[in-house]
Amino acid sequence: MVTACDWFVFDNVEGYDATITGTFKDATGNPVLFGVPDNYGFTIYEENFTPSKGKFVSSAQTWYAKTNGTYTNKMVFAGDYKIDTKTNNFYPITESFTIAKGDNTHDFMVTPYARIKNVQISYDAATKELVAKCTVEHGDVTKTNGIQVFFMIAQDRFVAKNNNNAKDATASSPFIEGGDVELRIKTTGGNNSEFKYTQPHYVRIAAQAAHCAIVPAYDEETVDWAAWGAMGYAGYPNVPDEVKVIVHHDAAYTNDGSVNPNQAYNYSSVYRVSEDFSTITEVTDWD
Numbered sequence: 001m002v003t004a005c006d007w008f009v010f011d012n013v014e015g016y017d018a019t020i021t022g023t024f025k026d027a028t029g030n031p032v033l034f035g036v037p038d039n040y041g042f043t044i045y046e047e048n049f050t051p052s053k054g055k056f057v058s059s060a061q062t063w064y065a066k067t068n069g070t071y072t073n074k075m076v077f078a079g080d081y082k083i084d085t086k087t088n089n090f091y092p093i094t095e096s097f098t099i100a101k102g103d104n105t106h107d108f109m110v111t112p113y114a115r116i117k118n119v120q121i122s123y124d125a126a127t128k129e130l131v132a133k134c135t136v137e138h139g140d141v142t143k144t145n146g147i148q149v150f151f152m153i154a155q156d157r158f159v160a161k162n163n164n165n166a167k168d169a170t171a172s173s174p175f176i177e178g179g180d181v182e183l184r185i186k187t188t189g190g191n192n193s194e195f196k197y198t199q200p201h202y203v204r205i206a207a208q209a210a211h212c213a214i215v216p217a218y219d220e221e222t223v224d225w226a227a228w229g230a231m232g233y234a235g236y237p238n239v240p241d242e243v244k245v246i247v248h249h250d251a252a253y254t255n256d257g258s259v260n261p262n263q264a265y266n267y268s269s270v271y272r273v274s275e276d277f278s279t280i281t282e283v284t285d286w287d
Helices: 225-231
Strands: 018-025 041-046 059-064 070-076 079-084 094-099 102-105 114-124 129-138 146-154 179-186 201-210 212-224 242-255 271-273 280-282
Touching: 059 070, 114 201, 114 271, 114 280, 129 146, 129 201, 146 179
Parallel strands: 018 102
Antiparallel strands: 018 070, 041 059, 041 079, 079 094, 114 129, 129 179, 146 201, 201 271, 212 242, 271 280
């Protein structure tokens, strides 16, 4: 009776027999960088998963990318797979690929919502500010027309949207059409959470591309009332020398949510700033 017990049935399911690594690449050939620790997982479907009641079941898995745009999975089964992304910082893709037994390499070609180029990070000793300069452009100019840019800072190398201590108004831009941008972070004053202690700092630039509608904007301006005399307004009683009027213009951009609905950010490389702000170097170790 004991020998017939199910306890003695051997597990004959084979273990993982493959590994895979690769990079998310832009059409320019450059990697698309991610904002870890923001949730940069992507969905992979194993097309030939164990049959269930005689039918194959497509099994969804979440794999994770590193900050530098690479991914590695050392515990996979050989077989047919599909990537189907909808929430990342590039336009959604669907692609089938095959993993063979052993080591595999597979890159995914994607189009980011925004590109960040010509990055320059420096320290302005006169104003005691960190300065970021760059050029931003749309990944697909037919789909987005506005880009908001951010200069981010954190106490570790995983600086990103959800790990950012920059408090200055000068550390972000409104939605712009694109082009050259300069942003600044004060190393004194309101950024006490970041600069309270003497330590290295980590910075990077982020950009959020969107389809924007141009909406009416209003500014209050002071007008010299006397100067309006030639227009027939002179002579009114009890009118001050200066008045404030509301001026309307079409300038403000509003994200309509039709493109990049998850408001994902694209990122530059991460840079390490030394304790005394004298040395700024790119972080390259993401293993």
